[in-house]
Amino acid sequence: MGWPVIERYEVETLLALAEELHFGRTAERLRVSTARVSQTVSKLERRVGVPLFDRTSRRVELTPVGRQLVRELRPAWEDVATAVRHAIDAGRGVTGVLRVGFVGPAAAQLLVGATAEFQRRIPDCEVRIREAQPAEIPDRLRAGDIDLALCAFPDEPAPDLDRGAVLVSEARVLAVAVSHPWAGRTSIPVSELERVTVIRLAGTVIPTATAQSGPVATTMQEALTLAGTGQGVLVLGAHARRYHARPDVTYVPLRDAPTVTWGLMWPAGRDTARVRAFAAAAESFMQ
Incomplete structure (x- = not known):
């Protein structure tokens, strides 16, 4: 006589119910009906020959046999799932x-x-x-x-x-030298950029076509140094205030500019x- 065969959905139902200890939550988790969960468990119990869960109107608990089965079955099931995932990943080129x-x-x-x-x-x-x-x-x-x-x-x-x-x-800010007239402002409208020279970091654009384009820097530190020495203002994302704090530069919010x-x-x-x-x-x- 051969060993009883356990179907995949039976294993998934058993392990899910062992974690949830609630038929309704298990059904929701597996996206099936509560009746389907109950039928699957009953069918599995008949195949094993003993109850796997004690259930009353108030609670669901694993029996000693149920705990043993779950304890021994879970690692093997996880190994199967891992092996299948690895095969799928390899086939899809994810590795x-x-x-x-x-x-x-x-x-x-x-x-x-x-x-x-x-x-x-x-x-x-x-x-x-x-x-x-x-x-x-x-x-x-x-x-x-x-x-x-x-x-x-x-x-x-x-x-x-x-x-x-x-x-x-994120919003945009202006990096200006601490000696710049705008350094003490609470914010600057984007329209005022046409009054000053604007430094540009290579690979970015100035958020207004009417600004006076100034020097082009190849790195962030070069651009900030240009701003710190008063050679223009620099438009950046607001994260610069946290990640690029410098004693020679202050950051002023830029109003009405598109976000980054x-x-x-x-x-x-x-x-x-x-x-x-x-x-x-x-x-x-x-x-």
Whole structure:
């Protein structure tokens, strides 16, 4: 006589009910009816030959045999689920290496959390992280140096680069020298940018076409140094106040300017399973 065969849905029902100890919550968790849960458990108990749960109108508890079965069955079931997940991941190309670029310390902090969530879901995929300047991101994506990048979305989208969901949205501020006449202002309307020279960080645009364009900096620290020496004002996202505090620069809120949105970008047509999985993990982390 062969061993009794336990179906997958029976195992899932048993383990779920062992955790919930409530037929209604188990049914909701498995997206089936309460009657289906009860029928499945009864069928399994008949196959095993003894009750697995003591149930009354007020509570549900595992019997000693039920506890033993769950204790011995759960690790084996988890091993089966892991093996199946690994096979699916390998077939979809989720394993391997994912190269992720980022811009600045604020993105770095977000990337730490997103990477942890991604590797919790897909532990066999290695994530290699690379820092880049804003102007470098498009070319590095196109060249395949990185698979995707976490950065501020450009105001003018590139048709050959796809965007994921907006993960962060922030207001804009002006970085001005502490000796600048605007240093003591509580805010500056964006329309007043036409009265001053505006420093631009390469790879970004000034949020008004009427501003007087000034020097172009290749790095954040270069741009802030230009602002600190009075060679112009610099438009940044509000995160700069936290991550780029300097004694020679102060930050003033910029009114009526469009917000800065941050998220993931990747080359069009190269949204691999790894890229999609990382984007989903990043969205989940930010919820």
